[in-house]
Amino acid sequence: MPIAHKNEYESILADIFRRGGWRVRRHPQSGDMKADLVVDAGENKYIIEVKAASEGRRDRLIPLLSQAILQAQAYARLFSEPAIPLAVVGAKHVPASVAEQLMEFAKRNAPDVAVGVIDAEGFRSFIGPGLEGLDRSPSRRGIQIVSSQSLPDLFSDLNQWMLKILLGQQLPEKLICVPRGPIRSASQLAEVAKVSVMSASRLVNQLASRGFLGEREEHLQVVRVEEFLDLWSSANRQAAKEIPARWIIKGGPHQLESALRGCPPRDSSSSRGNKPHNGGIIHSRPHSCLALFAAADALGFGFVRGVPPHIYLNRLTLDSMNRLGLLVDHSDRAPDIYIRIPVQRESVFRAAIVNDGVGVSDVLQVWLDVSVHPARGREQADEIHRRALKPLFAKQR
Numbered sequence: 001m002p003i004a005h006k007n008e009y010e011s012i013l014a015d016i017f018r019r020g021g022w023r024v025r026r027h028p029q030s031g032d033m034k035a036d037l038v039v040d041a042g043e044n045k046y047i048i049e050v051k052a053a054s055e056g057r058r059d060r061l062i063p064l065l066s067q068a069i070l071q072a073q074a075y076a077r078l079f080s081e082p083a084i085p086l087a088v089v090g091a092k093h094v095p096a097s098v099a100e101q102l103m104e105f106a107k108r109n110a111p112d113v114a115v116g117v118i119d120a121e122g123f124r125s126f127i128g129p130g131l132e133g134l135d136r137s138p139s140r141r142g143i144q145i146v147s148s149q150s151l152p153d154l155f156s157d158l159n160q161w162m163l164k165i166l167l168g169q170q171l172p173e174k175l176i177c178v179p180r181g182p183i184r185s186a187s188q189l190a191e192v193a194k195v196s197v198m199s200a201s202r203l204v205n206q207l208a209s210r211g212f213l214g215e216r217e218e219h220l221q222v223v224r225v226e227e228f229l230d231l232w233s234s235a236n237r238q239a240a241k242e243i244p245a246r247w248i249i250k251g252g253p254h255q256l257e258s259a260l261r262g263c264p265p266r267d268s269s270s271s272r273g274n275k276p277h278n279g280g281i282i283h284s285r286p287h288s289c290l291a292l293f294a295a296a297d298a299l300g301f302g303f304v305r306g307v308p309p310h311i312y313l314n315r316l317t318l319d320s321m322n323r324l325g326l327l328v329d330h331s332d333r334a335p336d337i338y339i340r341i342p343v344q345r346e347s348v349f350r351a352a353i354v355n356d357g358v359g360v361s362d363v364l365q366v367w368l369d370v371s372v373h374p375a376r377g378r379e380q381a382d383e384i385h386r387r388a389l390k391p392l393f394a395k396q397r
Contacts, residue, residue: 006052009090010036012118013050020134035075038083044130046086046114047075055211056091056119057224058098065089065102069110086128088116095230096137097385099125154210155235159203160347162193163232164364166222168351170391175299176362177353182219189220225392233371243316244335245326256309256337259324260288261357287314288324289352289359291340292369296380298360303383304376310338312348312361363388 014024014037022041027034037048049072051064065087072085087110089102099117103125106115114128122138153159166189168178179192190200204220207213212228214221222228247255289295294309296302313320316339321327329335342348351362361369367384370377 006036006050009052009088009118010050012090012120013037013048013088013116016118016124016134035079038079038081040083041130044128045081045083046128047072047079047083048086048088049075050088050090053089053091055224055227056094056098057227058101061089061091061094061098061102061117062105065106065115066109069106069113069115072113073110084114084128085112086114086116088118090118090120092120093227094119094123095227096123097226097230099123103127153202154206155232157344157346158193158195158199160232160344161350162189162195162200162203163222164347164351164362165189165193166220167225167364167392168362171363171388174353174355175388176351176364178351184219186220222392229367229389229392233368236368236372241341242310243339243341244329244337245321245339246329246333246336248325248327250336255325256290256294256311257356257358259326260290260311260359287320287349287359288312289349289361291361292366292373292377293380295361295366296370296384298355298358299363299366299388301363301366301380301384301387303380304370307376308335308338310340312340312342312352312359314341314345314349316341 010026014026017024017037017039020041022039025038027036028038035047036050037046039046039048049068051068053060053064068087068089069085072087076083076085087106094117102117103115106113106127114126114131116124116126116128116131116134118124122136124134124136126132126134155163164176165178166183168176169180169183173180181192183189183192186201186204187197189204190197193200204213207222212222212224214223251258289312290298291310291312293302293304293307294311296304313324316328326337326339328339348361348365349359351365352359353362354360363384367381367389370384371381373380
Protein backbone atom coordinates (compact mmCIF):
# COMPACT_ATOMS: atom_id res chain seq x y z
CA MET A 1 0.00 0.00 0.00
CA PRO A 2 1.58 3.33 -0.99
CA ILE A 3 2.73 5.67 1.72
CA ALA A 4 0.77 8.89 1.44
CA HIS A 5 0.50 10.36 4.96
CA LYS A 6 2.91 12.52 6.90
CA ASN A 7 2.73 10.36 10.04
CA GLU A 8 3.98 7.35 8.08
CA TYR A 9 7.08 9.29 7.02
CA GLU A 10 7.52 10.35 10.64
CA SER A 11 7.58 6.67 11.54
CA ILE A 12 10.16 5.93 8.84
CA LEU A 13 12.29 8.83 10.05
CA ALA A 14 12.00 7.80 13.70
CA ASP A 15 13.14 4.28 12.75
CA ILE A 16 16.10 5.67 10.80
CA PHE A 17 17.31 7.60 13.84
CA ARG A 18 16.68 4.76 16.30
CA ARG A 19 18.68 2.36 14.13
CA GLY A 20 21.43 4.99 14.03
CA GLY A 21 21.62 5.01 17.83
CA TRP A 22 19.69 8.24 18.43
CA ARG A 23 17.13 8.83 21.17
CA VAL A 24 13.77 9.70 19.60
CA ARG A 25 10.77 11.54 21.02
CA ARG A 26 7.55 11.72 18.99
CA HIS A 27 5.44 14.91 19.14
CA PRO A 28 7.15 16.52 22.15
CA GLN A 29 5.21 19.51 23.42
CA SER A 30 6.64 22.76 24.70
CA GLY A 31 3.92 25.20 25.72
CA ASP A 32 1.48 25.50 22.82
CA MET A 33 4.03 24.15 20.35
CA LYS A 34 4.18 20.49 19.28
CA ALA A 35 7.03 19.34 17.05
CA ASP A 36 7.01 16.21 14.91
CA LEU A 37 10.17 14.70 16.39
CA VAL A 38 13.06 15.58 18.64
CA VAL A 39 16.17 13.40 18.33
CA ASP A 40 19.47 13.55 20.14
CA ALA A 41 22.78 11.70 20.24
CA GLY A 42 25.73 13.00 22.23
CA GLU A 43 26.07 16.74 21.71
CA ASN A 44 23.70 16.83 18.72
CA LYS A 45 20.01 17.52 19.18
CA TYR A 46 17.49 18.24 16.41
CA ILE A 47 13.91 19.41 16.38
CA ILE A 48 12.29 18.06 13.23
CA GLU A 49 9.47 19.14 10.94
CA VAL A 50 8.37 16.54 8.35
CA LYS A 51 6.46 17.19 5.12
CA ALA A 52 5.19 14.53 2.70
CA ALA A 53 4.27 14.63 -1.01
CA SER A 54 2.53 12.09 -3.21
CA GLU A 55 5.20 12.55 -5.89
CA GLY A 56 8.94 13.09 -5.65
CA ARG A 57 9.01 15.94 -8.14
CA ARG A 58 11.14 19.03 -7.62
CA ASP A 59 8.18 21.38 -8.12
CA ARG A 60 6.23 19.50 -5.45
CA LEU A 61 9.02 19.14 -2.90
CA ILE A 62 10.65 22.60 -3.01
CA PRO A 63 7.56 24.40 -1.59
CA LEU A 64 7.16 21.73 1.09
CA LEU A 65 10.82 21.96 2.01
CA SER A 66 10.52 25.75 2.29
CA GLN A 67 7.55 25.36 4.62
CA ALA A 68 9.33 22.73 6.70
CA ILE A 69 12.41 24.98 7.03
CA LEU A 70 10.33 27.91 8.30
CA GLN A 71 8.40 25.78 10.78
CA ALA A 72 11.50 23.99 12.06
CA GLN A 73 13.20 27.35 12.62
CA ALA A 74 10.17 28.67 14.50
CA TYR A 75 9.95 25.53 16.67
CA ALA A 76 13.68 25.70 17.47
CA ARG A 77 13.33 29.31 18.66
CA LEU A 78 10.37 28.48 20.92
CA PHE A 79 11.47 25.05 22.14
CA SER A 80 12.42 24.78 25.80
CA GLU A 81 15.69 22.97 24.98
CA PRO A 82 18.52 24.12 22.64
CA ALA A 83 18.07 22.24 19.36
CA ILE A 84 19.05 22.59 15.70
CA PRO A 85 16.13 22.85 13.26
CA LEU A 86 15.91 19.92 10.81
CA ALA A 87 13.51 20.06 7.84
CA VAL A 88 12.68 16.73 6.19
CA VAL A 89 10.63 16.00 3.09
CA GLY A 90 9.50 12.57 1.90
CA ALA A 91 7.76 10.94 -1.04
CA LYS A 92 7.19 7.45 -2.37
CA HIS A 93 10.12 7.78 -4.80
CA VAL A 94 12.63 10.64 -4.82
CA PRO A 95 15.19 10.59 -7.67
CA ALA A 96 18.77 11.21 -6.53
CA SER A 97 18.96 14.17 -8.92
CA VAL A 98 15.94 15.79 -7.25
CA ALA A 99 17.42 15.20 -3.79
CA GLU A 100 20.61 16.99 -4.89
CA GLN A 101 18.56 19.95 -6.12
CA LEU A 102 16.74 20.13 -2.79
CA MET A 103 20.03 20.12 -0.90
CA GLU A 104 21.43 22.89 -3.10
CA PHE A 105 18.25 24.93 -2.55
CA ALA A 106 18.59 24.56 1.21
CA LYS A 107 22.30 25.46 1.19
CA ARG A 108 21.58 28.65 -0.72
CA ASN A 109 18.53 29.78 1.21
CA ALA A 110 18.81 28.32 4.71
CA PRO A 111 22.43 27.36 5.44
CA ASP A 112 21.77 27.29 9.20
CA VAL A 113 19.04 24.63 8.92
CA ALA A 114 19.74 20.88 8.67
CA VAL A 115 17.89 19.13 5.84
CA GLY A 116 16.81 15.58 5.05
CA VAL A 117 15.23 13.83 2.06
CA ILE A 118 13.74 10.34 2.41
CA ASP A 119 11.51 8.06 0.38
CA ALA A 120 9.51 4.88 0.87
CA GLU A 121 12.05 2.79 -1.03
CA GLY A 122 14.92 3.27 1.43
CA PHE A 123 16.66 6.33 -0.01
CA ARG A 124 17.77 8.94 2.51
CA SER A 125 20.11 11.89 2.42
CA PHE A 126 20.90 14.38 5.18
CA ILE A 127 22.95 17.52 5.72
CA GLY A 128 23.80 18.45 9.32
CA PRO A 129 26.29 17.77 12.12
CA GLY A 130 26.26 14.10 13.11
CA LEU A 131 23.85 13.06 10.35
CA GLU A 132 26.44 11.80 7.85
CA GLY A 133 26.10 8.14 8.83
CA LEU A 134 22.36 8.07 8.12
CA ASP A 135 22.65 8.47 4.33
CA ARG A 136 21.65 5.55 2.15
CA SER A 137 21.25 5.14 -1.63
CA PRO A 138 19.77 1.69 -2.29
CA SER A 139 19.77 0.09 -5.73
CA ARG A 140 16.66 1.14 -7.63
CA ARG A 141 16.37 -2.20 -9.40
CA GLY A 142 13.83 -3.50 -6.93
CA ILE A 143 11.96 -0.25 -6.36
CA GLN A 144 8.35 -0.26 -5.33
CA ILE A 145 7.12 2.34 -7.78
CA VAL A 146 7.54 -0.30 -10.49
CA SER A 147 8.04 -3.97 -9.71
CA SER A 148 11.43 -5.45 -10.58
CA GLN A 149 9.70 -7.71 -13.11
CA SER A 150 8.06 -4.82 -14.95
CA LEU A 151 11.20 -2.67 -15.29
CA PRO A 152 12.70 -4.77 -18.10
CA ASP A 153 9.36 -4.53 -19.96
CA LEU A 154 9.20 -0.76 -19.64
CA PHE A 155 12.83 -0.42 -20.75
CA SER A 156 13.15 -3.29 -23.20
CA ASP A 157 15.20 -2.75 -26.34
CA LEU A 158 12.33 -1.71 -28.60
CA ASN A 159 10.67 0.28 -25.80
CA GLN A 160 13.84 2.32 -25.40
CA TRP A 161 13.80 2.99 -29.14
CA MET A 162 10.18 4.17 -28.95
CA LEU A 163 10.97 6.31 -25.90
CA LYS A 164 13.77 7.96 -27.85
CA ILE A 165 11.26 8.75 -30.60
CA LEU A 166 8.86 10.37 -28.12
CA LEU A 167 11.53 12.36 -26.27
CA GLY A 168 13.59 13.03 -29.36
CA GLN A 169 10.91 15.24 -30.88
CA GLN A 170 12.09 18.00 -28.55
CA LEU A 171 15.80 17.51 -29.27
CA PRO A 172 17.77 18.76 -32.31
CA GLU A 173 18.27 16.40 -35.25
CA LYS A 174 22.04 16.71 -34.84
CA LEU A 175 21.76 15.02 -31.42
CA ILE A 176 19.42 12.10 -32.14
CA CYS A 177 18.14 10.34 -35.26
CA VAL A 178 14.42 9.63 -34.91
CA PRO A 179 11.36 10.01 -37.16
CA ARG A 180 10.06 13.57 -36.78
CA GLY A 181 6.53 14.86 -36.34
CA PRO A 182 3.69 14.78 -33.77
CA ILE A 183 2.71 11.26 -32.72
CA ARG A 184 -0.90 11.17 -31.62
CA SER A 185 -1.57 7.48 -30.96
CA ALA A 186 0.01 4.13 -30.22
CA SER A 187 -0.75 2.92 -33.74
CA GLN A 188 1.07 5.93 -35.22
CA LEU A 189 4.00 5.29 -32.87
CA ALA A 190 4.08 1.67 -34.05
CA GLU A 191 4.09 2.79 -37.68
CA VAL A 192 7.00 5.22 -37.39
CA ALA A 193 9.00 2.96 -35.04
CA LYS A 194 8.39 -0.09 -37.26
CA VAL A 195 7.21 -2.23 -34.35
CA SER A 196 3.95 -4.07 -33.75
CA VAL A 197 0.89 -2.11 -32.64
CA MET A 198 0.69 -4.39 -29.60
CA SER A 199 4.24 -3.40 -28.54
CA ALA A 200 3.53 0.31 -28.94
CA SER A 201 0.17 0.04 -27.14
CA ARG A 202 1.79 -1.80 -24.26
CA LEU A 203 4.39 0.94 -23.84
CA VAL A 204 1.81 3.73 -24.02
CA ASN A 205 -0.37 1.96 -21.42
CA GLN A 206 2.61 1.48 -19.11
CA LEU A 207 3.55 5.15 -19.34
CA ALA A 208 -0.06 6.21 -18.70
CA SER A 209 -0.54 3.86 -15.73
CA ARG A 210 2.59 5.20 -14.05
CA GLY A 211 1.66 8.84 -14.65
CA PHE A 212 4.41 9.51 -17.20
CA LEU A 213 2.10 10.35 -20.10
CA GLY A 214 0.55 13.80 -20.50
CA GLU A 215 -3.24 13.45 -20.35
CA ARG A 216 -4.07 16.86 -21.83
CA GLU A 217 -1.63 16.82 -24.72
CA GLU A 218 -2.85 16.46 -28.30
CA HIS A 219 0.08 14.15 -29.03
CA LEU A 220 1.90 11.52 -26.97
CA GLN A 221 4.07 13.44 -24.51
CA VAL A 222 6.27 12.05 -21.73
CA VAL A 223 5.86 14.11 -18.55
CA ARG A 224 7.67 14.14 -15.18
CA VAL A 225 10.76 13.74 -17.35
CA GLU A 226 13.29 14.27 -14.54
CA GLU A 227 11.87 11.39 -12.54
CA PHE A 228 11.41 9.26 -15.65
CA LEU A 229 15.03 9.68 -16.76
CA ASP A 230 16.21 8.73 -13.29
CA LEU A 231 14.12 5.56 -13.50
CA TRP A 232 15.47 4.83 -16.99
CA SER A 233 19.04 5.30 -15.81
CA SER A 234 18.42 2.96 -12.86
CA ALA A 235 17.12 0.26 -15.20
CA ASN A 236 20.35 0.49 -17.23
CA ARG A 237 22.76 0.12 -14.33
CA GLN A 238 23.82 -3.41 -15.19
CA ALA A 239 27.52 -3.37 -15.97
CA ALA A 240 28.13 -3.38 -19.72
CA LYS A 241 30.76 -5.76 -21.02
CA GLU A 242 33.77 -3.77 -22.16
CA ILE A 243 36.35 -5.47 -24.37
CA PRO A 244 39.83 -3.91 -24.39
CA ALA A 245 41.40 -3.53 -27.84
CA ARG A 246 44.56 -2.13 -29.40
CA TRP A 247 45.43 -0.86 -32.86
CA ILE A 248 47.16 -3.39 -35.09
CA ILE A 249 49.11 -0.47 -36.56
CA LYS A 250 48.95 2.72 -34.58
CA GLY A 251 48.15 5.85 -36.59
CA GLY A 252 47.45 9.51 -35.97
CA PRO A 253 45.01 11.31 -33.63
CA HIS A 254 42.04 10.82 -35.98
CA GLN A 255 42.61 7.10 -36.52
CA LEU A 256 39.42 6.04 -34.74
CA GLU A 257 37.16 8.34 -36.77
CA SER A 258 38.84 7.20 -39.98
CA ALA A 259 38.36 3.55 -39.02
CA LEU A 260 34.68 4.03 -38.23
CA ARG A 261 34.19 6.01 -41.44
CA GLY A 262 35.61 3.03 -43.31
CA CYS A 263 32.95 0.71 -41.83
CA PRO A 264 30.05 0.92 -44.32
CA PRO A 265 26.56 1.37 -42.88
CA ARG A 266 23.78 -1.11 -43.53
CA ASP A 267 21.71 -0.66 -46.61
CA SER A 268 19.09 2.03 -46.02
CA SER A 269 16.32 -0.47 -46.71
CA SER A 270 17.24 -2.26 -43.48
CA SER A 271 17.06 0.95 -41.47
CA ARG A 272 13.53 0.26 -40.34
CA GLY A 273 13.69 2.69 -37.45
CA ASN A 274 14.40 5.71 -39.60
CA LYS A 275 11.44 5.64 -41.96
CA PRO A 276 10.42 9.14 -43.11
CA HIS A 277 7.73 10.78 -41.01
CA ASN A 278 6.18 14.03 -42.25
CA GLY A 279 8.83 14.54 -44.89
CA GLY A 280 11.88 13.26 -43.02
CA ILE A 281 14.87 11.61 -44.68
CA ILE A 282 15.85 7.95 -44.54
CA HIS A 283 19.23 7.48 -42.87
CA SER A 284 21.30 4.32 -42.87
CA ARG A 285 22.10 2.84 -39.52
CA PRO A 286 25.78 2.29 -38.71
CA HIS A 287 27.34 -1.04 -37.77
CA SER A 288 29.42 0.80 -35.19
CA CYS A 289 29.44 4.16 -33.46
CA LEU A 290 31.30 6.27 -30.96
CA ALA A 291 30.05 5.82 -27.40
CA LEU A 292 30.29 7.43 -23.96
CA PHE A 293 32.87 10.23 -23.63
CA ALA A 294 34.08 9.99 -27.25
CA ALA A 295 30.47 10.41 -28.39
CA ALA A 296 30.00 13.34 -26.00
CA ASP A 297 33.02 15.00 -27.63
CA ALA A 298 31.60 14.40 -31.12
CA LEU A 299 28.24 15.88 -30.08
CA GLY A 300 29.92 18.99 -28.71
CA PHE A 301 29.48 18.27 -25.01
CA GLY A 302 32.92 16.88 -24.18
CA PHE A 303 33.84 17.42 -20.55
CA VAL A 304 36.05 14.51 -19.44
CA ARG A 305 39.57 13.99 -20.77
CA GLY A 306 42.05 11.15 -20.44
CA VAL A 307 39.56 8.24 -20.70
CA PRO A 308 40.21 5.71 -23.53
CA PRO A 309 37.52 6.06 -26.22
CA HIS A 310 34.59 3.65 -26.34
CA ILE A 311 32.78 2.39 -29.40
CA TYR A 312 29.62 0.34 -29.86
CA LEU A 313 30.03 -2.56 -32.27
CA ASN A 314 27.02 -4.48 -33.53
CA ARG A 315 28.87 -7.81 -33.41
CA LEU A 316 32.39 -8.76 -32.43
CA THR A 317 33.66 -10.73 -35.44
CA LEU A 318 37.07 -11.20 -37.02
CA ASP A 319 35.84 -9.34 -40.10
CA SER A 320 34.57 -6.34 -38.12
CA MET A 321 37.81 -6.11 -36.14
CA ASN A 322 39.90 -6.33 -39.32
CA ARG A 323 37.84 -3.56 -40.92
CA LEU A 324 38.52 -1.33 -37.92
CA GLY A 325 42.18 -2.32 -37.70
CA LEU A 326 41.80 -3.49 -34.10
CA LEU A 327 42.91 -6.49 -32.10
CA VAL A 328 41.35 -7.69 -28.84
CA ASP A 329 43.99 -7.40 -26.12
CA HIS A 330 43.43 -8.76 -22.60
CA SER A 331 46.99 -8.11 -21.51
CA ASP A 332 47.96 -5.79 -18.68
CA ARG A 333 48.78 -3.02 -21.12
CA ALA A 334 46.49 -0.01 -21.23
CA PRO A 335 43.99 -0.46 -24.08
CA ASP A 336 43.73 2.00 -26.96
CA ILE A 337 39.97 1.52 -27.17
CA TYR A 338 37.14 -0.20 -25.33
CA ILE A 339 34.56 -2.04 -27.44
CA ARG A 340 30.98 -2.42 -26.22
CA ILE A 341 28.52 -4.93 -27.64
CA PRO A 342 25.14 -3.42 -26.76
CA VAL A 343 22.42 -5.46 -25.13
CA GLN A 344 19.88 -2.98 -26.56
CA ARG A 345 21.07 -3.11 -30.18
CA GLU A 346 17.94 -1.63 -31.77
CA SER A 347 17.80 1.32 -29.41
CA VAL A 348 21.51 2.07 -29.74
CA PHE A 349 21.90 1.82 -33.50
CA ARG A 350 18.50 3.06 -34.71
CA ALA A 351 18.86 6.38 -32.90
CA ALA A 352 22.59 6.85 -33.62
CA ILE A 353 23.42 9.79 -35.83
CA VAL A 354 25.96 9.79 -38.67
CA ASN A 355 28.30 12.76 -38.46
CA ASP A 356 30.63 13.18 -41.45
CA GLY A 357 30.39 9.45 -42.14
CA VAL A 358 31.05 8.45 -38.51
CA GLY A 359 28.37 6.85 -36.37
CA VAL A 360 27.80 8.61 -33.03
CA SER A 361 25.57 7.47 -30.15
CA ASP A 362 22.55 9.70 -29.69
CA VAL A 363 22.56 12.19 -26.83
CA LEU A 364 20.07 10.21 -24.69
CA GLN A 365 22.18 7.05 -25.04
CA VAL A 366 25.32 8.96 -24.11
CA TRP A 367 23.60 10.43 -21.04
CA LEU A 368 22.38 6.97 -19.97
CA ASP A 369 25.82 5.41 -20.43
CA VAL A 370 27.96 8.05 -18.74
CA SER A 371 25.50 8.43 -15.83
CA VAL A 372 26.71 5.11 -14.41
CA HIS A 373 30.32 5.19 -15.56
CA PRO A 374 32.89 5.38 -12.72
CA ALA A 375 35.35 7.65 -14.58
CA ARG A 376 33.79 11.07 -13.86
CA GLY A 377 30.61 9.91 -15.54
CA ARG A 378 28.34 11.85 -13.21
CA GLU A 379 30.05 15.12 -14.12
CA GLN A 380 29.71 14.40 -17.83
CA ALA A 381 26.05 13.42 -17.37
CA ASP A 382 25.37 16.69 -15.53
CA GLU A 383 26.99 18.64 -18.37
CA ILE A 384 24.76 16.91 -20.95
CA HIS A 385 21.72 17.39 -18.73
CA ARG A 386 22.44 21.10 -18.37
CA ARG A 387 23.33 21.87 -21.97
CA ALA A 388 21.47 19.33 -24.14
CA LEU A 389 18.42 18.00 -22.33
CA LYS A 390 16.88 21.34 -21.29
CA PRO A 391 14.12 21.18 -23.95
CA LEU A 392 12.73 18.03 -22.30
CA PHE A 393 11.88 19.98 -19.12
CA ALA A 394 10.77 23.27 -20.65
CA LYS A 395 7.01 22.64 -20.31
CA GLN A 396 7.33 21.54 -16.69
CA ARG A 397 8.66 24.83 -15.33
